[in-house]
Amino acid sequence: MLVRIPVKQLRIGMYIHEFCGSWYDHPFWRKAFKLDNPEDLRNVLSTGIKEVWIDTDKGLDVEGGKTEETVAAEIDDTLARADASRHVAPQLDIAREAARAVSICNQSKQAVSSMFKEARMGQALNASDALPVVEEITSSVMRNPGALISLARLKNKDDYTYMHSVAVCALMVSLARQLGLNNEQIHEAGLAGLMHDIGKTLSPPDILNKPGKLTDAEFKVMKNHPVDGNKILLGSNGITSDVALFVCLHHHEKVDGSGYPDGLTNEQISLYAKMGAVCDVYDAITSNRPYKNGWEPAESIRKMAEWSHGHFDQRIFEAFVRSIGIYPIGSMVKLSSERLGVVIGQTEQSLLTPVVKVFFSIKSNARIPPEIVDLSKPFCKDRIVSHEDPAEWDIRDIQELWSDVSAAPW
Ligand SMILES: [Fe+2]
Ligand SMILES: [Fe+2]
Incomplete structure:
Protein backbone atom coordinates (compact mmCIF):
# COMPACT_ATOMS: atom_id res chain seq x y z
CA MET A 1 0.00 0.00 0.00
CA LEU A 2 1.16 3.54 -0.73
CA VAL A 3 1.13 6.03 2.15
CA ARG A 4 2.41 9.57 2.38
CA ILE A 5 4.52 10.41 5.41
CA PRO A 6 6.49 13.42 6.64
CA VAL A 7 10.11 13.08 5.59
CA LYS A 8 11.26 13.12 9.22
CA GLN A 9 9.52 9.77 9.76
CA LEU A 10 11.67 8.11 7.09
CA ARG A 11 13.73 5.19 8.36
CA ILE A 12 16.23 2.79 6.86
CA GLY A 13 14.23 -0.17 5.53
CA MET A 14 11.40 1.90 4.09
CA TYR A 15 10.69 1.80 0.38
CA ILE A 16 10.49 5.28 -1.19
CA HIS A 17 7.91 5.27 -3.96
CA GLU A 18 7.97 8.97 -4.84
CA PHE A 19 9.08 12.33 -3.47
CA CYS A 20 6.43 14.99 -2.93
CA GLY A 21 8.09 17.75 -4.82
CA SER A 22 9.20 18.49 -8.30
CA TRP A 23 11.90 16.12 -9.48
CA TYR A 24 13.90 18.93 -10.99
CA ASP A 25 14.29 20.32 -7.51
CA HIS A 26 16.57 17.65 -6.16
CA PRO A 27 19.66 16.14 -7.74
CA PHE A 28 19.41 12.53 -6.60
CA TRP A 29 15.99 12.04 -8.13
CA ARG A 30 15.54 8.49 -9.30
CA LYS A 31 12.85 5.97 -9.61
CA ALA A 32 11.43 4.26 -6.54
CA PHE A 33 14.06 2.65 -4.30
CA LYS A 34 14.55 0.89 -0.97
CA LEU A 35 16.18 3.16 1.58
CA ASP A 36 19.04 1.04 2.88
CA ASN A 37 21.87 3.53 3.01
CA PRO A 38 22.26 6.16 5.78
CA GLU A 39 23.85 8.53 3.28
CA ASP A 40 20.73 8.45 1.06
CA LEU A 41 18.61 9.14 4.13
CA ARG A 42 20.79 12.17 5.01
CA ASN A 43 20.55 13.36 1.40
CA VAL A 44 16.77 13.15 1.39
CA LEU A 45 16.57 15.03 4.69
CA SER A 46 18.84 17.78 3.38
CA THR A 47 16.78 18.59 0.26
CA GLY A 48 13.98 20.53 1.88
CA ILE A 49 11.44 17.98 0.65
CA LYS A 50 8.80 17.71 3.33
CA GLU A 51 6.92 14.52 2.47
CA VAL A 52 7.40 11.26 0.61
CA TRP A 53 5.26 8.39 -0.57
CA ILE A 54 6.37 5.01 0.77
CA ASP A 55 5.25 1.56 -0.38
CA THR A 56 4.51 -0.48 2.74
CA ASP A 57 4.33 -3.75 0.77
CA LYS A 58 7.98 -3.38 -0.16
CA GLY A 59 9.43 -1.91 3.02
CA LEU A 60 8.77 -0.85 6.60
CA ASP A 61 5.57 0.93 7.58
CA VAL A 62 4.94 3.69 10.13
CA GLU A 63 1.81 4.88 11.87
CA GLY A 64 -0.03 8.03 10.83
CA GLY A 65 0.69 8.02 7.09
CA LYS A 66 -1.94 9.34 4.70
CA THR A 67 -3.51 6.94 2.22
CA GLU A 68 -3.96 7.67 -1.47
CA GLU A 69 -7.70 8.18 -0.92
CA THR A 70 -7.11 10.80 1.81
CA VAL A 71 -4.57 12.67 -0.31
CA ALA A 72 -6.83 12.54 -3.39
CA ALA A 73 -9.65 14.06 -1.34
CA GLU A 74 -7.32 16.84 -0.14
CA ILE A 75 -6.26 17.57 -3.72
CA ASP A 76 -9.91 17.68 -4.82
CA ASP A 77 -10.60 20.19 -2.02
CA THR A 78 -7.73 22.45 -3.09
CA LEU A 79 -8.83 22.34 -6.73
CA ALA A 80 -12.47 22.94 -5.78
CA ARG A 81 -11.39 26.11 -3.95
CA ALA A 82 -9.62 27.23 -7.12
CA ASP A 83 -12.78 26.50 -9.09
CA ALA A 84 -15.02 28.58 -6.81
CA SER A 85 -15.88 32.21 -7.62
CA ARG A 86 -13.98 32.14 -10.82
CA HIS A 87 -13.79 34.31 -13.81
CA VAL A 88 -12.60 32.74 -17.02
CA ALA A 89 -12.24 34.77 -20.15
CA PRO A 90 -13.93 33.09 -23.12
CA GLN A 91 -11.48 31.03 -25.13
CA LEU A 92 -12.61 31.21 -28.69
CA ASP A 93 -11.22 30.10 -31.98
CA ILE A 94 -8.48 27.86 -30.70
CA ALA A 95 -7.71 26.50 -34.18
CA ARG A 96 -6.82 29.91 -35.56
CA GLU A 97 -4.82 30.85 -32.47
CA ALA A 98 -2.99 27.50 -32.52
CA ALA A 99 -1.83 28.24 -36.07
CA ARG A 100 -0.64 31.72 -35.07
CA ALA A 101 0.94 30.40 -31.89
CA VAL A 102 3.19 28.06 -33.88
CA SER A 103 4.85 30.99 -35.62
CA ILE A 104 4.93 33.12 -32.44
CA CYS A 105 6.67 30.22 -30.65
CA ASN A 106 9.26 29.93 -33.41
CA GLN A 107 10.00 33.65 -33.61
CA SER A 108 10.15 33.99 -29.82
CA LYS A 109 12.47 31.03 -29.52
CA GLN A 110 14.87 32.61 -32.04
CA ALA A 111 14.78 35.97 -30.26
CA VAL A 112 15.37 34.41 -26.83
CA SER A 113 18.16 32.26 -28.21
CA SER A 114 20.03 35.29 -29.62
CA MET A 115 19.51 37.27 -26.40
CA PHE A 116 20.90 34.37 -24.37
CA LYS A 117 23.87 34.06 -26.75
CA GLU A 118 24.70 37.74 -26.32
CA ALA A 119 24.53 37.42 -22.55
CA ARG A 120 26.78 34.35 -22.73
CA MET A 121 29.36 36.39 -24.62
CA GLY A 122 29.31 38.97 -21.86
CA GLN A 123 27.49 41.64 -23.85
CA ALA A 124 25.12 43.93 -21.96
CA LEU A 125 21.57 42.80 -22.55
CA ASN A 126 19.10 45.16 -24.22
CA ALA A 127 15.70 44.62 -22.71
CA SER A 128 14.21 46.46 -25.68
CA ASP A 129 15.13 43.41 -27.82
CA ALA A 130 12.69 41.40 -25.73
CA LEU A 131 9.79 43.83 -25.97
CA PRO A 132 8.38 42.73 -29.36
CA VAL A 133 8.53 39.10 -28.17
CA VAL A 134 6.64 39.90 -24.97
CA GLU A 135 4.09 41.91 -27.00
CA GLU A 136 3.43 39.03 -29.39
CA ILE A 137 3.15 36.47 -26.61
CA THR A 138 0.86 38.75 -24.59
CA SER A 139 -1.49 39.34 -27.52
CA SER A 140 -1.71 35.62 -28.25
CA VAL A 141 -2.43 34.79 -24.59
CA MET A 142 -5.06 37.56 -24.46
CA ARG A 143 -6.80 36.11 -27.52
CA ASN A 144 -6.61 32.53 -26.26
CA PRO A 145 -4.32 31.53 -23.38
CA GLY A 146 -4.50 27.79 -24.05
CA ALA A 147 -3.00 27.77 -27.53
CA LEU A 148 0.48 29.20 -26.97
CA ILE A 149 0.78 27.70 -23.48
CA SER A 150 0.00 24.20 -24.74
CA LEU A 151 2.35 24.52 -27.71
CA ALA A 152 5.25 25.95 -25.71
CA ARG A 153 5.11 22.87 -23.49
CA LEU A 154 6.45 20.80 -26.38
CA LYS A 155 10.21 21.05 -26.47
CA ASN A 156 13.16 19.17 -27.81
CA LYS A 157 16.43 18.78 -26.00
CA ASP A 158 18.18 21.51 -28.00
CA ASP A 159 15.67 24.27 -27.46
CA TYR A 160 14.61 23.43 -23.91
CA THR A 161 15.93 26.56 -22.17
CA TYR A 162 14.59 28.95 -24.81
CA MET A 163 11.16 27.35 -25.10
CA HIS A 164 10.96 27.17 -21.30
CA SER A 165 11.48 30.96 -21.23
CA VAL A 166 8.72 31.44 -23.82
CA ALA A 167 6.38 29.12 -21.91
CA VAL A 168 6.98 30.82 -18.55
CA CYS A 169 6.42 34.21 -20.21
CA ALA A 170 3.04 33.03 -21.56
CA LEU A 171 2.05 31.46 -18.23
CA MET A 172 3.00 34.65 -16.36
CA VAL A 173 0.86 36.77 -18.70
CA SER A 174 -2.10 34.45 -18.26
CA LEU A 175 -1.71 34.35 -14.47
CA ALA A 176 -1.24 38.14 -14.22
CA ARG A 177 -4.47 38.63 -16.13
CA GLN A 178 -6.28 36.16 -13.89
CA LEU A 179 -5.02 38.06 -10.83
CA GLY A 180 -6.54 41.25 -12.24
CA LEU A 181 -3.25 43.09 -12.80
CA ASN A 182 -3.28 46.03 -15.20
CA ASN A 183 -1.77 45.99 -18.69
CA GLU A 184 1.55 47.43 -17.63
CA GLN A 185 1.88 44.89 -14.82
CA ILE A 186 0.89 42.06 -17.17
CA HIS A 187 3.64 43.18 -19.52
CA GLU A 188 6.19 43.34 -16.65
CA ALA A 189 5.18 39.85 -15.56
CA GLY A 190 5.65 38.53 -19.11
CA LEU A 191 9.07 40.14 -19.49
CA ALA A 192 10.12 38.71 -16.12
CA GLY A 193 8.98 35.23 -17.22
CA LEU A 194 10.99 35.49 -20.41
CA MET A 195 14.13 36.53 -18.48
CA HIS A 196 13.78 34.41 -15.33
CA ASP A 197 16.47 31.85 -16.27
CA ILE A 198 18.84 34.24 -18.08
CA GLY A 199 21.43 33.38 -15.40
CA LYS A 200 21.71 29.92 -16.95
CA THR A 201 23.77 31.54 -19.72
CA LEU A 202 26.59 31.61 -17.17
CA SER A 203 26.14 27.94 -16.17
CA PRO A 204 28.77 25.58 -17.61
CA PRO A 205 27.24 24.13 -20.83
CA ASP A 206 28.23 20.57 -19.95
CA ILE A 207 26.12 20.81 -16.79
CA LEU A 208 23.28 22.81 -18.35
CA ASN A 209 22.94 20.36 -21.24
CA LYS A 210 23.82 17.18 -19.37
CA PRO A 211 21.60 14.42 -20.71
CA GLY A 212 21.30 12.70 -17.33
CA LYS A 213 20.42 13.78 -13.82
CA LEU A 214 22.85 16.09 -12.06
CA THR A 215 25.23 15.12 -9.27
CA ASP A 216 25.09 16.99 -5.97
CA ALA A 217 28.04 19.15 -6.99
CA GLU A 218 26.57 19.95 -10.41
CA PHE A 219 23.23 20.79 -8.85
CA LYS A 220 24.97 23.20 -6.52
CA VAL A 221 26.53 24.97 -9.51
CA MET A 222 23.12 25.25 -11.23
CA LYS A 223 21.73 26.85 -8.11
CA ASN A 224 23.82 29.93 -8.91
CA HIS A 225 21.60 30.87 -11.85
CA PRO A 226 19.16 33.14 -9.93
CA VAL A 227 22.00 35.29 -8.56
CA ASP A 228 23.82 35.26 -11.92
CA GLY A 229 20.62 36.26 -13.72
CA ASN A 230 20.00 39.09 -11.33
CA LYS A 231 23.52 40.40 -12.01
CA ILE A 232 23.02 40.17 -15.78
CA LEU A 233 19.78 42.15 -15.52
CA LEU A 234 21.36 44.75 -13.25
CA GLY A 235 24.01 45.31 -15.93
CA SER A 236 21.51 45.44 -18.78
CA ASN A 237 19.87 48.35 -20.56
CA GLY A 238 16.17 49.01 -20.46
CA ILE A 239 15.01 47.06 -17.40
CA THR A 240 12.94 49.83 -15.88
CA SER A 241 11.32 48.12 -12.91
CA ASP A 242 12.27 45.63 -10.21
CA VAL A 243 9.82 42.99 -11.39
CA ALA A 244 12.20 41.04 -13.63
CA LEU A 245 15.02 41.43 -11.08
CA PHE A 246 12.90 39.92 -8.31
CA VAL A 247 11.55 37.10 -10.45
CA CYS A 248 15.03 36.24 -11.65
CA LEU A 249 16.47 36.18 -8.14
CA HIS A 250 13.58 34.57 -6.25
CA HIS A 251 11.72 32.16 -8.55
CA HIS A 252 13.19 29.18 -6.65
CA GLU A 253 12.16 30.45 -3.23
CA LYS A 254 9.37 28.59 -1.41
CA VAL A 255 6.90 30.09 1.03
CA ASP A 256 8.05 27.77 3.85
CA GLY A 257 11.61 29.09 3.55
CA SER A 258 13.12 25.92 2.06
CA GLY A 259 13.94 27.43 -1.33
CA TYR A 260 17.06 29.16 -2.65
CA PRO A 261 19.13 31.35 -2.91
CA ASP A 262 17.98 33.28 0.18
CA GLY A 263 15.59 30.91 1.97
CA LEU A 264 12.95 33.65 2.06
CA THR A 265 9.55 32.99 3.63
CA ASN A 266 6.08 33.91 2.43
CA GLU A 267 5.89 37.61 3.27
CA GLN A 268 9.49 38.22 2.15
CA ILE A 269 8.84 36.98 -1.41
CA SER A 270 7.37 39.46 -3.88
CA LEU A 271 4.08 38.78 -5.66
CA TYR A 272 5.80 38.43 -9.02
CA ALA A 273 8.44 36.03 -7.72
CA LYS A 274 5.67 33.86 -6.23
CA MET A 275 3.94 33.90 -9.61
CA GLY A 276 7.24 32.96 -11.25
CA ALA A 277 7.67 30.01 -8.90
CA VAL A 278 4.31 28.48 -9.86
CA CYS A 279 4.71 29.06 -13.61
CA ASP A 280 8.29 27.77 -13.60
CA VAL A 281 7.43 24.51 -11.83
CA TYR A 282 4.40 23.85 -14.05
CA ASP A 283 6.39 24.23 -17.24
CA ALA A 284 9.37 22.26 -15.91
CA ILE A 285 7.35 19.24 -14.80
CA THR A 286 5.17 19.12 -17.93
CA SER A 287 8.18 19.21 -20.29
CA ASN A 288 10.10 16.20 -21.52
CA ARG A 289 13.74 16.11 -20.51
CA PRO A 290 16.37 13.70 -21.82
CA TYR A 291 16.28 11.80 -18.51
CA LYS A 292 12.58 11.98 -17.76
CA ASN A 293 9.31 12.41 -19.61
CA GLY A 294 7.19 15.30 -18.42
CA TRP A 295 3.91 14.66 -16.65
CA GLU A 296 0.63 15.27 -18.44
CA PRO A 297 -0.86 18.76 -17.77
CA ALA A 298 -3.82 17.55 -15.67
CA GLU A 299 -1.60 15.23 -13.66
CA SER A 300 0.84 18.09 -13.08
CA ILE A 301 -1.93 20.32 -11.73
CA ARG A 302 -2.86 17.60 -9.22
CA LYS A 303 0.78 17.06 -8.20
CA MET A 304 1.23 20.78 -7.67
CA ALA A 305 -1.98 20.91 -5.62
CA GLU A 306 -0.56 18.10 -3.50
CA TRP A 307 2.67 19.95 -2.73
CA SER A 308 1.29 23.45 -2.92
CA HIS A 309 1.16 23.99 0.85
CA GLY A 310 4.61 25.15 1.83
CA HIS A 311 5.85 25.50 -1.71
CA PHE A 312 3.50 28.05 -3.29
CA ASP A 313 1.39 30.95 -2.15
CA GLN A 314 -2.09 29.37 -2.04
CA ARG A 315 -3.92 32.36 -3.48
CA ILE A 316 -1.54 32.50 -6.41
CA PHE A 317 -1.62 28.76 -6.99
CA GLU A 318 -5.43 28.85 -7.07
CA ALA A 319 -5.40 31.75 -9.53
CA PHE A 320 -2.96 29.76 -11.66
CA VAL A 321 -5.34 26.80 -11.72
CA ARG A 322 -8.15 29.14 -12.73
CA SER A 323 -5.98 30.57 -15.49
CA ILE A 324 -5.13 27.29 -17.21
CA GLY A 325 -7.75 24.87 -15.88
CA ILE A 326 -7.87 21.69 -13.82
CA TYR A 327 -7.80 19.97 -17.21
CA PRO A 328 -5.62 22.31 -19.29
CA ILE A 329 -6.01 22.40 -23.08
CA GLY A 330 -4.44 19.31 -24.59
CA SER A 331 -5.31 17.07 -21.61
FE1 LIG B 1 15.33 28.76 -12.58
FE1 LIG C 1 12.96 28.10 -15.00
Missing part, protein backbone atom coordinates in the same frame (compact mmCIF):
# COMPACT_ATOMS: atom_id res chain seq x y z
CA MET A 332 -6.66 13.68 -22.59
CA VAL A 333 -9.66 12.63 -20.50
CA LYS A 334 -11.88 9.59 -20.06
CA LEU A 335 -15.61 10.36 -20.01
CA SER A 336 -18.41 8.52 -18.22
CA SER A 337 -19.72 7.57 -21.69
CA GLU A 338 -16.66 5.30 -22.03
CA ARG A 339 -15.05 7.58 -24.58
CA LEU A 340 -11.72 9.37 -24.73
CA GLY A 341 -11.43 13.01 -25.64
CA VAL A 342 -8.99 15.91 -25.58
CA VAL A 343 -9.74 19.21 -23.83
CA ILE A 344 -9.97 22.07 -26.32
CA GLY A 345 -11.36 24.89 -24.18
CA GLN A 346 -12.46 25.98 -20.72
CA THR A 347 -16.04 27.04 -19.95
CA GLU A 348 -17.37 29.72 -17.64
CA GLN A 349 -19.35 27.30 -15.48
CA SER A 350 -16.67 25.11 -13.93
CA LEU A 351 -13.10 23.97 -14.43
CA LEU A 352 -14.48 20.43 -14.17
CA THR A 353 -16.66 20.84 -17.28
CA PRO A 354 -14.43 21.97 -20.15
CA VAL A 355 -15.15 21.58 -23.87
CA VAL A 356 -13.83 18.21 -25.05
CA LYS A 357 -13.22 16.81 -28.50
CA VAL A 358 -14.22 13.14 -28.28
CA PHE A 359 -12.40 10.80 -30.68
CA PHE A 360 -12.18 7.27 -29.27
CA SER A 361 -14.64 4.64 -28.08
CA ILE A 362 -13.32 2.50 -25.24
CA LYS A 363 -16.11 -0.07 -25.67
CA SER A 364 -15.24 -0.74 -29.30
CA ASN A 365 -11.55 0.05 -28.79
CA ALA A 366 -11.56 2.16 -31.94
CA ARG A 367 -11.42 5.71 -33.22
CA ILE A 368 -14.76 7.39 -33.80
CA PRO A 369 -15.58 10.49 -35.86
CA PRO A 370 -14.55 13.49 -33.73
CA GLU A 371 -17.36 15.17 -31.84
CA ILE A 372 -17.21 18.39 -29.81
CA VAL A 373 -18.87 18.03 -26.40
CA ASP A 374 -19.42 21.01 -24.09
CA LEU A 375 -19.60 19.33 -20.68
CA SER A 376 -20.98 22.50 -19.08
CA LYS A 377 -24.25 22.43 -21.04
CA PRO A 378 -27.23 21.49 -18.84
CA PHE A 379 -28.39 18.82 -21.30
CA CYS A 380 -24.96 17.17 -21.36
CA LYS A 381 -24.99 14.05 -19.20
CA ASP A 382 -21.38 13.13 -19.86
CA ARG A 383 -18.66 13.96 -17.34
CA ILE A 384 -14.93 13.50 -16.83
CA VAL A 385 -14.02 10.32 -14.95
CA SER A 386 -10.24 10.72 -15.04
CA HIS A 387 -7.36 12.24 -16.92
CA GLU A 388 -5.41 9.77 -19.03
CA ASP A 389 -1.90 9.45 -20.42
CA PRO A 390 -2.07 9.34 -24.26
CA ALA A 391 1.07 7.15 -24.32
CA GLU A 392 -0.71 4.44 -22.34
CA TRP A 393 -3.49 4.36 -24.94
CA ASP A 394 -1.01 4.57 -27.80
CA ILE A 395 -2.58 7.85 -28.96
CA ARG A 396 0.13 9.72 -30.85
CA ASP A 397 -1.75 12.58 -32.47
CA ILE A 398 -3.13 14.30 -29.36
CA GLN A 399 -1.45 17.52 -30.47
CA GLU A 400 -3.19 17.52 -33.85
CA LEU A 401 -6.48 16.60 -32.20
CA TRP A 402 -6.65 19.65 -29.95
CA SER A 403 -5.14 22.17 -32.31
CA ASP A 404 -7.42 21.40 -35.26
CA VAL A 405 -10.93 22.12 -34.09
CA SER A 406 -12.48 23.22 -37.35
CA ALA A 407 -15.64 21.33 -36.39
CA ALA A 408 -16.05 23.51 -33.27
CA PRO A 409 -19.46 25.14 -32.96
CA TRP A 410 -18.13 28.68 -32.43
